[in-house]
Amino acid sequence: MKIAIKNGHVIDPANGIDAQQDLFIAEGKVVALGQPPTGFSADETIDARQQIVCPGFVDLRAHLREPGEEHKGTIASETRAAARGGITTLCCPPNTHPIIDTPAVAELVQRHAETAGHARVAPLGALTQKLEGSAITEMHALKMAGCVGMSNAMQPVGNTLVLRRAMEYAATYNITVFIHAEDAALANNGCVHEGAVGSRLGLLGIPTAAETVAVAATLALVEETGAQVHFSMVSSQRALQKISRARYDGLPVSCDVSAHHLHLTEIDLLGFNSLCHVRPPLRTQRDMEGLRKGVADGQIAAICSDHQPHEADAKLAPFGATEPGISALETLLPLSLRLVDHGIFSMTQMVSSLTHQPATILGIKAGRLSIGDLADICIFDPERYWTLDHHSMVSRGHNTPFFNWEMKGEVTRTLLGGKTVYER
Amino acid sequence: MKKRNRLQLDEQGRLKHFLTIEGLNRQLLIDILDTAESLTSISEQSIKKVPLLRGKTIVNLFFEASTRTRTTFELAAKRLSADVLNINIQASATAKGETLLDTLRNLEAMHCDMFVVRHADSGAAHFIAQHAAPHISVINAGDGQHAHPTQAMLDMFTIRREKGEFHRLTVAIVGDIRHSRVARSQIHALSMLGVEDIRIIAPKTLIPTEPDAFGVHVFHDLREGLRDVDVVIMLRLQKERMRGASLPSEHEYFQRYGLTEAKLELAKPDVTVMHPGPINRGVEIDSEVADGPRSVILQQVSHGIAVRMAIMAMAMQQRPPETAEGERR
Known part of the structure; x- marks a missing residue:
């Protein structure tokens, strides 16, 4: 199968390409840019006039719910939603049931993704057995089974000695440790940012210090162990400052932010809007602006979806009793594009933070369109307006606060290894 | 702010649900105090009843222990001639795994007119008001650390x-x-x-x-x-x-x-x-x-009865005759 994508504006920041060019695919791989290889005769020609052609997006954090919580979503249903969002590689945290703490579960997740065929899934293995924070996992075996990093998901490793040993062990095999920075004692089972809004609503707060204390402790252990650490979903300006400072000092650390933390603040909780119940919590306007600046100046390497699909009942309860999370795969691109429209960063920077930068963190060959690379490609119309609604949503989870937002920029086609997996 | 206003007040700006003071207005609070004032005398009469809510069914839905608040709500409802149902949920349905919404649907099916709700979660009364049938009024009798x-x-x-x-x-x-x-x-x-x-x-x-x-x-x-x-x-x-x-x-x-x-x-x-x-x-x-x-x-404590009578009557669009339009002080 030979495909020609013609007249599109190709943005491939990894290779410094930002120009109108034709792109040619054969046998699932990129074979040429600009001029076709000699004797190339396309079986299919895609007209990408007025559209952006870029590497398929790499999402550093998406909960797929399988195995164990198939009533919320399955690998098949959620990777199909990913394809609609232009995402071709998803990194899923290990907090499934059973937990991804053995090679068997890691392989099962990848096999189910391959069978479904909508997107690639790169699992994170558990940092500690059963995520209990007491004994480390067989990290080498998990890496061999396809895990792209280790993480203790939402459960902080309370024992700093265990965390230190886990980081040392991971460093032995050049495994990146993904940290959700939250000090459990300070978080104190809170459900919102500890600030003016939470105080008014009488909801238990998670102070900024819950994040900064965990970041500071982890950074101290990075100094000690030299482990490569990636902080998932930074939520406060202060935590970002600490991470940026550590990067300046040369520590091997990076971080990402979720798209919703770049658009929502604690104010959006007024009226007890459980669709905005997320973890880490939405913080202040100042935090949101700090995070936007971090994305613009490159201190935050990637924008992730933090996709967490839920069944309707999970959000139908008093605020504190609802489950946190947003079904977010289908809004990752338009929410990121909105930042381009706001002048926060350029289109090229946006594509970088959705493609090769997250791919680099995962250490995988993705997020770029070099000759010989797998043809994982997203084609989108940056000017097209659309509205998200229940009817058109592909994900099994319809829990999003972005219904009825006017979105600008829509994926028109997604290719996975040269095969069209989504077409509008 | 606007959203909460809409939830608590009807199109004419009259009280529909009483969930929090926020989003209400000074005149409405004064109205409640005046109405309560006119109702205090009832508790001193030998027949302590007015027929303002006759034929209405009020459910005291208490998910948290309370003596004073529940008792004064019950007395207030009875003095307004309403039928009162006390449901103590700690030892009831939700303990068996029923969701709050299911409990609500079941009570609605029994044709109740008002829920007086106490719950340990902040926002519980808002949640119930948002999901209750349109004819039902919700009174917040304390939700988590949010409002009373x-x-x-x-x-x-x-x-x-x-x-x-x-x-x-x-x-x-x-x-x-x-x-x-x-x-x-x-x-x-x-x-x-x-x-x-x-x-x-x-x-x-x-x-x-x-x-x-x-x-x-x-x-x-x-x-x-x-x-x-x-x-x-x-x-x-x-x-x-x-x-x-x-x-x-x-x-x-x-x-x-x-x-x-x-x-x-x-x-x-x-x-x-x-x-x-x-x-x-x-x-x-x-x-x-x-x-x-x-x-x-x-x-x-004794003022609690008159004030709760006033709020219940106003949420059901009933007023004592002596405070009819124009005669309020």
Whole structure:
């Protein structure tokens, strides 16, 4: 199968390409840019006039719910939603049931993704057995089974000695440790940012210090162990400052932010809007602006979806009793594009933070369109307006606060290894 | 703000649900106080009933233990001639795994007209109001640490009876403000009714985050905070709400923040002492003060019945005849 994508504006920041060019695919791989290889005769020609052609997006954090919580979503249903969002590689945290703490579960997740065929899934293995924070996992075996990093998901490793040993062990095999920075004692089972809004609503707060204390402790252990650490979903300006400072000092650390933390603040909780119940919590306007600046100046390497699909009942309860999370795969691109429209960063920077930068963190060959690379490609119309609604949503989870937002920029086609997996 | 307004008021701006003081307006609060005033006489009659809510069914839906609040709501409903159903959910359906929404649907199917709700989760009354059938009114009888608006209104009623008006008053609230739904509702009501100097007095561990958002003056020293106050409201030290290490001991708390006759000397001579109850004698308040001449703690309880009658009647669009349009004072 030979495909020609013609007249599109190709943005491939990894290779410094930002120009109108034709792109040619054969046998699932990129074979040429600009001029076709000699004797190339396309079986299919895609007209990408007025559209952006870029590497398929790499999402550093998406909960797929399988195995164990198939009533919320399955690998098949959620990777199909990913394809609609232009995402071709998803990194899923290990907090499934059973937990991804053995090679068997890691392989099962990848096999189910391959069978479904909508997107690639790169699992994170558990940092500690059963995520209990007491004994480390067989990290080498998990890496061999396809895990792209280790993480203790939402459960902080309370024992700093265990965390230190886990980081040392991971460093032995050049495994990146993904940290959700939250000090459990300070978080104190809170459900919102500890600030003016939470105080008014009488909801238990998670102070900024819950994040900064965990970041500071982890950074101290990075100094000690030299482990490569990636902080998932930074939520406060202060935590970002600490991470940026550590990067300046040369520590091997990076971080990402979720798209919703770049658009929502604690104010959006007024009226007890459980669709905005997320973890880490939405913080202040100042935090949101700090995070936007971090994305613009490159201190935050990637924008992730933090996709967490839920069944309707999970959000139908008093605020504190609802489950946190947003079904977010289908809004990752338009929410990121909105930042381009706001002048926060350029289109090229946006594509970088959705493609090769997250791919680099995962250490995988993705997020770029070099000759010989797998043809994982997203084609989108940056000017097209659309509205998200229940009817058109592909994900099994319809829990999003972005219904009825006017979105600008829509994926028109997604290719996975040269095969069209989504077409509008 | 607008959204909450819509939830609590109907298109004509009349009370539909009573969930929080926030989003209401001064005139409506005055209306509630006036209506309650006209209903107080009923409790003193030999036949303590008016037929305002005859034929209506009111459900007291209590997910949290309560004696005073539930009893006064029950009495208030009965004096309005409504049928009352008391449901104590702790030992009931949700314990068997039924969701709040399922409980609600079942009660709706029994053709009830009003839910009086107490729940341990902040926002529970909002949630029920959002999901209840359109003909049902919801009254918040306390949700988590968020609001307890009927308590606040009976406190306002008591203050108005004692002081006549709200302007120029200095009111101090002392104690565990951080965890108190009563304090939150009182602060909103006091400020909506025009009290300019609202003080909260507590150690830093019991002051809510960002108190400036509430428009209050913060004091950490009881003596300093009590200077020249007209009304002092003592809060119960809610031990069951304490998470973590907020206070070293009851003893030190009483030494620093317990209200005694000696400390009360710093307030205005005609100071009024209030407490939403139940009181912990010797923890936040000395018996001498609680039972003393400046205490109106028991009056608060009996005012609770008239105020709750007024709120229930107004939420069901009923008014006592003597407060018909144009005749309210």
